[in-house]
Amino acid sequence: ETGVTQTPRHLVMGMTNKKSLKCEQHLGHNAMYWYKQSAKKPLELMFVYNFKEQTENNSVPSRFSPECPNSSHLFLHLHTLQPEDSALYLCASSDDSGFSVEQYFGPGTRLTVT
Amino acid sequence: SQQGEEDPQALSIQEGENATMNCSYKTSINNLQWYRQNSGRGLVHLILIRSNEREKHSGRLRVTLDTSKKSSSLLITASRAADTASYFCATAYGFTGNQFYFGTGTSLTVIP
Numbered sequence: 066e067t068g069v070t071q072t073p074r075h076l077v078m079g080m081t082n083k084k085s086l087k088c089e090q091h092l093g094h095n096a097m098y099w100y101k102q103s104a105k106k107p108l109e110l111m112f113v114y115n116f117k118e119q120t121e122n123n124s125v126p127s128r129f130s131p132e133c134p135n136s137s138h139l140f141l142h143l144h145t146l147q148p149e150d151s152a153l154y155l156c157a158s159s160d161d162s163g164f165s166v167e168q169y170f171g172p173g174t175r176l177t178v179t
Numbered sequence: 180s181q182q183g184e185e186d187p188q189a190l191s192i193q194e195g196e197n198a199t200m201n202c203s204y205k206t207s208i209n210n211l212q213w214y215r216q217n218s219g220r221g222l223v224h225l226i227l228i229r230s231n232e233r234e235k236h237s238g239r240l241r242v243t244l245d246t247s248k249k250s251s252s253l254l255i256t257a258s259r260a261a262d263t264a265s266y267f268c269a270t271a272y273g274f275t276g277n278q279f280y281f282g283t284g285t286s287l288t289v290i291p
């Protein structure tokens with residue numbers, strides 16, 4: 066887990082707030098991901114970035130806005146969220162110089178929307 | 180959906196016993212991976228098995244893959260209390276193979 070860090074670890078926000086989640090990977094990887102993990106549901110892939118370019122957006126609502134300024138950093142900007150957006154948000158990275166390699170996950174940000 | 184589905188949803192065993200978890204998926208895959216997640220933490224990669232492999236070992240872990248049945252199993256031998264966690268299978272798909280579908284996981288409890 067130390068290869069991928071996420072801040073903050075816990076976040077409570079109101080529906081009218083704007084906040085950002087930060088992810089940083091220290092592994093020299095070129096692909097980064099955002100996942101949402103809700104109770105009793107499969108882990109949901111939200112966004113994929115390869116070499117800073119977004120290559121996947123799995124029909125995520127526009128109230129979630131990703132940003133990838135470089136290959137080491139990934140942000141998830143949040144605004145006007147709903148209570149059902151409360152979940153564990155996980156960031157991951159991988160080295161896509163190979164094919165179908167493992168992903169390294171951060172510890173996650175536990176988000177509560179009130 | 181190509182999601183992997185783990186079975187059982189929950190498993191409780193005594194320390195020293197073996198634990199077996201199963202995963203089923205729906206379409207062709209590039210590979211299948213197993214991950215572990217301790218409560219409220221990130222996932223940790225355990226083992227990857229490619230679509231042309233049938234069995235793979237890593238320490239106390241043994242993974243099998245049956246592409247004809249679209250299923251995989253994870254066996255943890257001689258379980259320890261520290262193995263208590265949720266276990267997920269992930270199927271890789273897509274052109275680059277970096278898009279994963281995860282299942283809902285098997286929650287394993289190993290009783291000391």
